[in-house]
Amino acid sequence: MVLYASHPKSNHQQMLEESSQISSFQERHIGPSPNDAQQMLEVLGYTNGNNTEESSHRFSPLDELINQAVPHAIRLSRPLKLPKAQSEYAALTQLKEIASKNQVFRSFIGMGYYDCITPPVIGRNILENPGWYTAYTPYQPEIAQGRLEALLNFQTMIIDLTGLEIANASLLDEATAAAEAMSMSYGFCKNKANTYFVSRDCHPQTIDVLQTRAQALGIDIIVGDHQTFDFSEPIFGAILQYPASDGTIYNYRAFVEKAHAEGALVTVAADPLSLTLLTPPGEFGADIAVGSTQRFGIPLGYGGPHAAYFATKQEYKRQVPGRIVGVSKDAQAKPALRLALQTREQHIRREKATSNICTAQVLLAVMASMYAVYHGSTGLKRIAENIHQITMILAEGLKRLGYGIGSEHFFDTLRIDLGKRSLEEILQACEARKINIRIFNARTVGISLDETTTEKDLIDLLEIFAGTDDLPFCVEDLALPTSPSPHLPLKRTTTYLTHPIFNRYHSETELLRYLHKLETKDLSLTTSMIPLGSCTMKLNATSEMIPVTWAEFGKIHPFAPQSQTQGYQILFQQLEEWLAEITGFAGISLQPNAGSQGEYTGLLVIRNYHESRSQGNRNICLIPQSAHGTNPASAVMCGMKVVSVACDSEGNVDLDDLKAKAQKHSKELAALMVTYPSTHGVFEEQIQEICAVVHAHGGQVYMDGANMNAQVGLCRPEDIGADVCHLNLHKTFCIPHGGGGPGMGPIGVASHLMPFLPGHSVVKMDGEQRIGAVSAAPWGSASILVISWMYIAMMGADGLTEATKVAILNANYIAKKLEPYYPVLYKGKNGLVAHECILDLRSLKKSALIEIDDVAKRLMDYGFHAPTVSWPVSGTIMVEPTESESKEELDRFCDAMIAIRQEIAEIESGKMDAQDNVLKNAPHTAESLIVGEWNHPYSREQAAYPAPWTREHKFWPAVGRIDNAYGDRNFVCSCLPMDVY
Template sequence: MVLNVPRPKSNHQQMLGEKIQISSFRERHIGPSPNDIQQMLEVLGYTTVDKLIDQAVPQAIRLSRPLELPEAQSEYAALTKLKEIASKNQVFRSFIGMGYYDCITPPVIARNILENPGWYTAYTPYQPEIAQGRLEALLNFQTMIIDLTGLEIANASLLDEATAAAEAMSMSYGVCKNKANTYFVSRECHPQTIDVLKTRAKPLGIDIIVGDHQTFDFSQAIFGAVLQYPASDGTIYDYRAFVEKAHAEGALVTVAADPLSLTLLTPPGEFGADIAVGSTQRFGIPLGYGGPHAAYFATKEEYKRQVPGRIVGVSKDAQGKPALRLALQTREQHIRREKATSNICTAQVLLAVMASMYAVYHGSTGLKRIAENIHQMTVILAEGFKRLGYSIASEHFFDTLGVDLGKRSLDKLLQACEARKINIRIFNATTVGISLDETTTEKDLIDLLEIFALGDELPFTLEELSSPPASPASPALLFPRTTSYLTHPVFNRYHSETELLRYLHKLETKDLSLTTSMIPLGSCTMKLNATSEMVPVTWAEFRKIHPFAPLSQTRGYQILFQQLEEWLAEITGFAGISLQPNAGSQGEYTGLLVIRQYHKSRSEAHRNVCLIPTSAHGTNPASAVMCGMKVVAVACDSEGNVDLDDLKAKAQKHSKELAALMVTYPSTHGVFEEQIQEICAVVHAHGGQVYMDGANMNAQVGLCRPGDIGADVCHLNLHKTFCIPHGGGGPGMGPIGVASHLVPFLPGHAVVQMGGEQNIGAIAAAPWGSASILVISWMYIAMMGADGLTEATKVAILNANYIAKRLEPYYPVLYKGKNGLVAHECILDLRSLKKSASIEIDDVAKRLMDYGFHAPTVSWPVAGTIMVEPTESESKEELDRFCDAMIAIRQEIAEIESGKMDAENNVLKNAPHTAESLIVGEWNHPYSREQAAYPAPWTREHKFWPSVGRIDSAYGDRNFVCSCLPMDAY
């Protein structure tokens, strides 16, 4: 806890008028120097940052005391402390399986992707011209999934296997025409998948039948079914008869398949599956106590517009070259809102990139060799168990064995496992499971056999067990694959480390990331992802832990969770935290489910109306509908605030059915609404709960708290406020904080006991979501401390107001707070430019690329505007570069307005300019090559070149392709 004792002032704190402990990391994280801060304050007309904050943030909601957090630590001290915590985890050899496997991350991939800020600090590829590297890697991922599953299209990844299965259920429900509301779930599915399916089905009114696919008689109409392949206990089933019967009933069949097994087994698409889902974790992605891992989703082309998440598609640029972009339903939440088919607006890009490169590095031959080796060792192990007198659950398996113990003691077996630091799966008192993986060695086989020998000497050797040699064509592989896969050249030319290294670097140089320049995206908070925060992610003590390892082996993780939950609770003012949601969209969904369960516990299950301001992020209404709620829109006034009169009228009208209000604070329009407490009070007066979207928490930390303001629930984007990198569009984390009366309803889990008796069930496959990246936020808070976090918030607000002030003479600031200030972001109004110069918002976005910048958020939350958020990590020098670029672009537009420059053939309409466009062919533009390529002095010192010209997205949607083109097309 922070002690109230005087502390010496640093240079920063003198500007802020506070008593702050000196923290070397704080001054590295916060971009502006003390002199920079003074200069910006002078531009704004303030003498201290505190005086600015007093005018920007309503006094009524201000926190009256410092946050009670541990003292800030240096980078070295924090790493030392975290290492001490990590040492309390015990890294056992894991043979638990259940969809999670230890694996080998090729060092060339670990160093050059996972540990490379050129990859992990990039943003979602909404500006595709400067994201071609990531898009190509994701197209490789989609091609890999299409090939392995035998289906026609795949998306660019989902959050985890369980939520992918839930998305498949929802899609099946939407497209199936037999009007049934029952979904069949094979009891052979992983238990965490069944748990998530039950959670997701309930609010939609879907009935779940968990049963035996071999005996299900289809007497009850179903709209869909999900099968595990291989089954959770390792058995390989021939599902063809079941699929035929399901299709005869008009139902869609989803197969949850292990992609590595599909190198040897008949792919789902070849035996009639409509959808395939699964996890690519074993393609080089560390266990990480549950995540992050890239799930996959593949289906038939006829369902391409119903696929959740993102699809990378092939199109062409202005010069006719092949170019990639996000296709079809890229941001359907913003377009369709409550009619969206899913609230998923993210992917696990960084992990999908790693998985795709794992396949690129190994190729079809390498993957098959890995799978054959695993299977052959499993065959040997099965033979050894039989010779020891055990019976095996099935003779048809890939990598997992169910072993019947008979009358042998489970306790004695587990003691032997403990002695050798080995984990196995426990089905029940008489049956255990063993899953082998890429890391399994002959020594592991001997250890396992000696454990099961229960102290007796082995009566055989491994050589004897494998003679005659076990073969992948043995009876254990029922249903072998006969078709080829990964035949595209990209999977067959980068098998040496030299070649892969160059390929990875080539792709990296096509992407603009934080290593190049600021990414000033409103509502996205692209701040520093410090190296000291990232380093612990790859420590073995965090990386090599199975999500279902015994809690006794994960005490370090439990300490980490407990401390992080306490810190986040203090920061938000809430009584309880759940770390399970593994994306912001999932945090929204979880928070609303908790509210729904709360009303149900009070015999008010009829409360199903969710009030949502028209300014809200599109995932808000999508999440509400997924929770079975009816969305009622609340108007915003001319100042961008929630229209209080309209809110009161809607709350009164729906008083008896009011479940919740979803509100973002500061508002999506970039201001601190003065009436936020009254807004919360109105909802509470009518029996509703207040859900606060935490996307803009970076403007609150240390200044005010959602729980104090009046919110009952709030999700936190750890990949925004708390420094987990965006990773090109994922990984993310979206834990929720709740008031005390909602704590009993926080998520539970079927495998690891957690949550109270009234918990909402599991909403993610792993109990603590993407646990391995929580170390990033732990490090950030530990190194910043209470004062550092508060200072960061203040500087974020300062930076945003500085940009707004500098740019307002050129671009009107659309919304401001009571005292003419913005919060941590501002909306610049460009709508008049269309009339005055025929300039669209995209023209400005693309021209910014020529200046070396990623565009701010475009046309959201208001069409024809850009939303700028600089964060606290950007220096004044960088802020000025961005402002200078925007001012120069406005001058270029002025030349169009005056008639000096042609309205169609100008630097904005033709942007971005590639190096090739400048030197190949004739130059038929009324401006110089120099003006096109080097519009600002800094571009001569360091030029980021877009690798393609402006992309024709409409062409790509008309000619839909979501897998790799022949190499000569590039």
């Protein structure tokens, strides 16, 4: 989409270009048409006749705006070197060709990852449904009751299966959840121990991530045998795998009792499906349970995204990492859901936060919860019993073939002693039948079965180990009774999933209606723009999403041999090259699977770089006061000490204060964390000098990539002076937010930091100086990288740059239109903002007793999600329209904000009551308008239909304003009895 040409063109040439643009993805992605953009630029005072550039040719008005907004010193002087933009059809065709290079083998590797069946009703109506995947984090809960209910179901499911008292709304992956459990245990340690015991029977990727986390925090890790560990060395905690990684089911009760006697907390990493048959961790004394719900209908996806779980005891509720959905009540005393105990979050606690995780895997947790809703306790138990039955048959068959089984106590995984058979011979037979198994060593292999395993699979496996297609027995003769099973020593005796929610939607008709009912309670991008500053809620195009569900990407195990994943390797290579060109960096790591994890990884890379140069004493991290709350939390997790840097009256980093702090801590300075454009929504003119100051004192510059949507094609972090930067692919590069997750947070680094990028213990990567794994899978949530690949491939260099320009145009247009009503708090050198603007509402509290939340809730009556509220400055809203919103939608939002200001003016003038008014009582539900007496000084019509478009299509909030304090005082994080709904 070229808004204005620098040189005149012939009519023929113009027609050809316009013809090609009609079908270009760029035209679909960018909201304003050229004519609309022209009008917006005129509002801002930019026309073809007022060019201020000293040039022999006329720049377009849009270019002039960009030249005024973005400092010349940091501008990229050439186009990005990216492949030419492709049409949606062409890009899908090319990606399909790449995908075809992946070989989809039957996977029996296990290690916490299983093939599974996504019920089509869930796949089509959640995973492939923009009503679910384009929603934002439920920070405005009145218009997020659908996904909050689904997450409450998820928490209830986890509480029931683990036998513990509370659970959160999911974490990034099982290994990360284990690391969070270790950190929480460390915080509760009362015996002053500094050592954590890790069972050698844990999954190797979990051990890897634990060791990475422990090193930065100064924690000593003992990896050992829980059966022989004598507690001679004090420990503050321990983690056990249940069943063990090799399939063995151990009775951990005695170990747990000994650990508790030493004052240590015990975490159990448990497979949730096995817990339908096995004694839950809470019943044998575990303090924390973690694990993955991937096998609850979530595709393998070469490692993700998948929803991990975290459950613990009630007494630890304020230290639980991540988000917790809790029950409260609304203004009409109806039950209502919202995120509970939010004072734990990083934006409030900053460097005192218990974790840096500010996200969840919401979309995947919703899918997993609905898998349980659909199947119920009976269905889940049947699935588990079937898997266990075929595992017993396989074990019996292998024994008859002369193989030894590692343990007689197992659920779905067998460890097999090869005896005289060679490993090479077994692997050749596996490859011939397109089967993958786990390799422990040259003499031992493992097989994990799942709900997709068929009788044919069983026969193929037995024939592989028999070395012949002619088995000496019939598989039918091996059938054994499911119950009681001699191989399950710790049988579950307690009930689970007894709540009606898990027992009423077992037909597809009923589940379909339930899913649709929940979807209609949520405001997503299918309803209106979501103008959240720093969150970049842009178009998640259908063509970008389609490849996620292709089997060639979805059915690949993360530890499949790389010879079978050549398509993925091509995808990674191309995406890394493109992101390197966009950022200017020499190296990219795709492993971090969230923005917060990208921050953590980037700082770990810096930490190890300093240590490699015998400067391990460098542990001071300078962080501006305006920084994201995850920044200081990430720094503390990396063993750094946070020193705050002031901001000046314009919202920029106070250069004098930075220089003073850098000088004071010169010998210990590790890094500066800085967001660019700034968290205050402007391009700081002094950013290069800021970087130079830090470098002069031996530090490294970490750039938070949250605002990369204002940089792509215009400037590059490495050129500016950054040494490392994380990229929120779920923002700038179109991976959807999914109601609060998934995300991806890869990092780019300068050449001197490349040797320290993350490695992995299972999939070996070149480089001896690599830090340990930060995610369970080597390439994080690999399956959703196809979304960003499609976006870049379809936009091309020109499209990406144009998108950035229009994002800046849209933000300045909103700022200009709303400034007469709400002051714009911060502006750049030429009176412009970057891709977002902060509107100051603080005076309204004094003039009309109106709080920022009153405006946020009233926006719901107009059909909008509020912008970012009270961050980074209390009493303000931060608006980011993105490039995908049309002028019509921008005008509609501005009209709503102007109308709300007029409603406030009526309060200021005394025309409207200061306490009983449309803002204080917002949002208005349909029930509140219809049922009972109407005793307010304004009409029902004004409450419900404040703008013309609300009469054409009305989004009704499901509940009235929620009492957050009540919910925290009366903490409940599981499903309520059905009669309260």
